[in-house]
Amino acid sequence: MTDTTAETGPPPGGRICIVGAGFMGCVIATMYAHHGYEAVLCDLRSDLLDSFAERARPIAATFSDDAATVDAILGRVTTTTELPEAVEGAFMVHEAVQEALEAKQAVFETLDTLCPPEVVLATNTSSLLLSDIAARVTHRARVLGIHYITPAHIIRAVEIIHDETTPPELVAWGRAFAESIDHVGVATPERPGFLINKIQFAMLTEIYRLVDEGIASRDDIDAAVRLSIGPRLALWGPLLTEDLIVPKSTALAVTYSLYRQTGDENFKGRDALRALVDAGDQGAMTGKGWYTFDAPNAEVVEERDRQLTDLLDWLRDRDAVTRLKVR
Structure with a gap:
């Protein structure tokens, strides 16, 4: 070139x-x-x-x-x-x-x-x-x-x-x-x-395991993602979602809790997340996490909730799963 x-x-x-x-x-x-x-x-x-x-x-x-x-x-x-x-x-x-x-x-x-x-x-x-x-x-x-x-x-x-x-x-x-x-x-x-399949199949392989072990049904797995993780990711992506939803110290604590319970190295707290916690950058609540927020946290939370409510209402009105005619 x-x-x-x-x-x-x-x-x-x-x-x-x-x-x-x-x-x-x-x-x-x-x-x-x-x-x-x-x-x-x-x-x-x-x-x-x-x-x-x-x-x-x-x-x-x-x-x-x-x-x-x-x-x-x-x-x-x-x-x-x-x-x-x-x-x-x-x-x-x-x-x-x-x-x-x-x-x-x-x-x-x-x-x-x-x-x-x-x-x-x-x-x-x-x-x-x-x-x-x-x-x-x-x-x-x-x-x-x-x-x-x-x-x-x-x-x-x-x-x-x-x-x-x-x-x-x-x-x-x-x-x-x-x-x-x-x-x-x-x-x-x-x-x-x-990038995309790396992220996508990290989730799917865990879902396949849940199905194999009989931990959750097909319908419950899809409803759990569709009505919780999915809308948030669609609006903001995973890292901005974390900034908006949970303090970094809590996210780090959850990773270590999962690591202690499972022994899976993938759950062990990562350097990038630990660095944010050490710097006191907790996300929207402190004005900085993965992203920097220019508005006060109260305004950010109000806008966050409005966006999520609008999307969930739209999804409920669309009734997308029923329209696909699956069973």
């Missing part, structure tokens, strides 16, 4: 090639087209390309209920089976082929020879290491992970994955690109699970 590319950022309306016309490739191409980019979808399977418009129409319809607007979005996506043609003039190529290392390595090796060094080569991998995918790439400084969370056109967080060879300018470029499509880029170094 050249300094010029890093300085100018993603060009508005520029050309992006998406390699792989499966489920994620279809979503990504439609999303890029909606945000004004010229999207070129490439796949060796002509049947996937032929069915693109049919598969993409419901995705485009989430952006607008106007048929003409939907048609315009789909019209900004062209399809081809020829990779050299697809990458011509693109400022970024986004790979979305099957989650198999050899397949991705082969694509990146080919892209490295087809694309000038200033073209960003991105992967949507959900589990493979960036350094492994780019093992046969010569121009490593232009390789980046841009990993969307399903449904990608609705979920706004996108992981910007980097490794030790990724220049900071490219990470910043990735964040800027995410912003250009109304997403929020969260940077994470390559590691098993990256």
Whole structure:
């Protein structure tokens, strides 16, 4: 990636090639087209390309209920089976082929020879290491992970994955690109699970254990999360929630209590939390925790309770679980 590319950022309306016309490739191409980019979808399977418009129409319809607007979005996506043609003039190529290392390595090796060094080569991998995918790439400084969370056109967080060879300018470029499509880029170094799955499966593996041991039922587990943890996390995320809900000294005490009861090292009080306690930074009640609060605690608590009440009332009125027709 050249300094010029890093300085100018993603060009508005520029050309992006998406390699792989499966489920994620279809979503990504439609999303890029909606945000004004010229999207070129490439796949060796002509049947996937032929069915693109049919598969993409419901995705485009989430952006607008106007048929003409939907048609315009789909019209900004062209399809081809020829990779050299697809990458011509693109400022970024986004790979979305099957989650198999050899397949991705082969694509990146080919892209490295087809694309000038200033073209960003991105992967949507959900589990493979960036350094492994780019093992046969010569121009490593232009390789980046841009990993969307399903449904990608609705979920706004996108992981910007980097490794030790990724220049900071490219990470910043990735964040800027995410912003250009109304997403929020969260940077994470390559590691098993990256950031989102690392957090998500830490919770899920504990839930699986609870089910295996018969400690709680399916319905009770989902209700516990949906009506307590879930709304707070949706509003504020885990660290701001802690600032708003519990003093840091209490949070630290709970971690040590769980450690003593279970012997699980994961529950042992962590350095970052201990540092906040030692500094007297208890969260909203002292004006500083993970975050710094500009308003008095009483005002913060009043606003906290208003937001949470509004969200819970909205969820109750929606009756989301019933509408899914599950049993």
